[in-house]
Amino acid sequence: MADTRLTVQQTAKERVAAQTAWEPLIVAFLCNWCSYAGADLAGSSRMSYPPNVRVVRVPCSGRVNPLFIMSCFKKGFDGVLVAGCHPGDCHYVKGNYYARRRMPLAQELLEYMGVEPGRIRFDWVSAAESGRFAQVVQSLTEQVRALGPFAVNKVHI
């Protein structure tokens, strides 16, 4: 079993020292039917976007447990993207509506713990919106880069 408990972990990181070479590392949870397919289309359309995102495929944005996001920050990733189908387009009818309610809550909770809200993005990307996917990745990467490396030891996760 992976470590899923949210305990206070004080792992000091050396990364800040290597600021010059620093590139943000972002985990993206993409729903299988819209956003993952949108990212696929960005590839088949040979679009270009920053290489800072690592995709985790989930069946639906409603599958994204806020725990996953907390887990990402606990590990020390710099940002998290959650993307799903547009309202009304969810393959599972309404999973994305649950995500839409959960994500702002997770964001607020994380802000309370010391994670800047700008590190978390919840967005809609349809299977046809390859350009939008590239643009979301681009803007989130820039936003997270501007915030600097995420220092896990400074927050109360």
Add this chain to the structure above:
Amino acid sequence: MARIGVFVCWCGSNIAKTVDVEQVAAEAGTIPGVVHSADYKYMCSQPGQAMLREAIAEHRLDRVVVAACSPRLHEATFRNCIAAAGLNPFMAEIANIREHCSWVHGDRAVATPKALDLTRMAVARSRRNEALVQTEIPLTKRALVVGGGIAGIQAALDIAEAGYQVTLVERTPSIGGRMAQYDKTFPTLDCAACILTPKMVECASNPNIRIVTHAEVESVSGFVGNFEVTVRRRARSVDLEKCTGCGICYEKCPVKVPSEFDGGLGMRKAIYVPFPQAVPNVPVIDREHCTYYLRGKCRLCEKFCTIGAVRFDETDEVFTEKFGAIVTATGFDVWDQSAAGEYGAGQYPDVISGLQFERLANASGPTAGKILRPSDHTEPKTVVFVACVGSRDPAHGHPYCSKVCCMYTAKHALLLKEKVPDAKAYIFYMDIRANGKGYEEFVQRVVERYDATYVRGRVSRIYSLDGHLVVQGADTLLGKQVEVHADMVVLATAMEPRADAKDVARRLGLSTDQDNWFTEAHPKLRPVEVLTAGIYLAGACHYPKDIPDTVAQASGAAAKVVDLFAKPHLLSEPMIAFVDDATCAACLLCKEVCPFTAIEAAEITDMATRKPRTVARVNSGLCHGCGTCVAACRSASILLRGFSDDQILLQIESLAQAHGL
């Protein structure tokens, strides 16, 4: 310890150009648990797959990671491939290093480490891959068609022709639906009844079709292949078996009621057959108007029925049956034009709807096919047709185009001219949308050969003056106000969802859009399916459609049903949710959030206390595997197979490790 094999695909140069595949394969080989790694030009090719299968045997691999293109393309390929080598198909995992990496990054120095990250994540995830089994689900090869209009008739005939049993449930006393009310059909001017009634008769005579009229579906439970449907057949008060359809009963009945079938323009009796070609051709007693039911006497029909088919004591019959698939073909309503007060509908008898005009033009209609004004039964010489009445009109609740009105209005203008040669038709329109085979040509013919005057603009007001109707409107092409003194006005009223569409949707487990039309599974690629497997849509319950589109969709829905029934049994979806009884506290939040009502409370005997306890239970036939319940579960008691918390957290952890986090 897992024995994982990693296979990195070059995809020709698609991946290899920007990703150092050999390096990825070599480094993947050092991940704990990976006992074999290789790279190959085209993993999906026959030799690529053969190599994979051989490696499984040689290295006794128990799970496989293929770093290649998107799993949306070749996940199934590699699942089948490893199944052929004796592994469980769900032991194959894909790392998407093409669409998500090599194609979007140009720099090898950037793309190679990212591809390795993605591969590591897939390896981590694969450690928790479980051997999933698709169980066989029994399949009832009998279809239910709800709605006996042309959509339902066509779907029922197609399914029956393929050799499967069909039950066709119709709410009114006869099948036939809206199409039976029409006179001619555009653009060919076939008489609607002439092409519809043979199909109705075919339905009645086909041994595979059982028609249940004057009945409604009360509830549907179960899931694809195994629906339990409860139908209420309302008392007809006439014995379906005995009645010969001689018609003496309605000849003798003293009660006259405006006929729904004729749009209120004609009268029917309290015991009646809705229209002459009705199937079944058996009368029904309208208990709300029958003197016997109202005052306890009369029974004239019973007295005159020589074979004793009238049964005043008949009661509703409720039956429950199993069906494997359901075709929803419940049709549409026509907007009640009296809501458009500015057009005087409901106020002036000579302002009628398009559907009423159909009945006027029809030989079996209230005027025996003569175009006569409802007010004084004279022939109208000037008729104004108003298109888009209620349609494309958000103010009246129909932002959509009703699609058929442009065409039937043109047809009405033509019928008017044929029946009253010295009549003149004016048509107020917004746009002419004649997009169908032969449609544009038809409209042009009406304009050129039938002298119809098309006025582009809206009608603002209609009022009565000296026995005429004054139609005030704008001609936006001339930029002028226009006024037409008309004898009759025909409003092309909007098609709208059935008044009880929401209720029907709830009963059948469908979803509705903002206008209450039933929602299809995908607007382009799955237009006849809905998101509940085993339920299909046909006709105008989905969106306004003309007859050709309706018939096409009905045949499409029937093909889907036949496709389903052609299988010996169904296979369960393996990547679904599963509740751990040991920790489930039965808060049933999962039940609340489930979009498919797949979760129910179940009683179990607690393993420790031996006492009964409630837990959540997932119905594997209904679960689609979205995982919304998993994220909602407060005690982490629900596992989504194939996308477990463990798998996702391991992916995150492996990525963190690789970056020294």
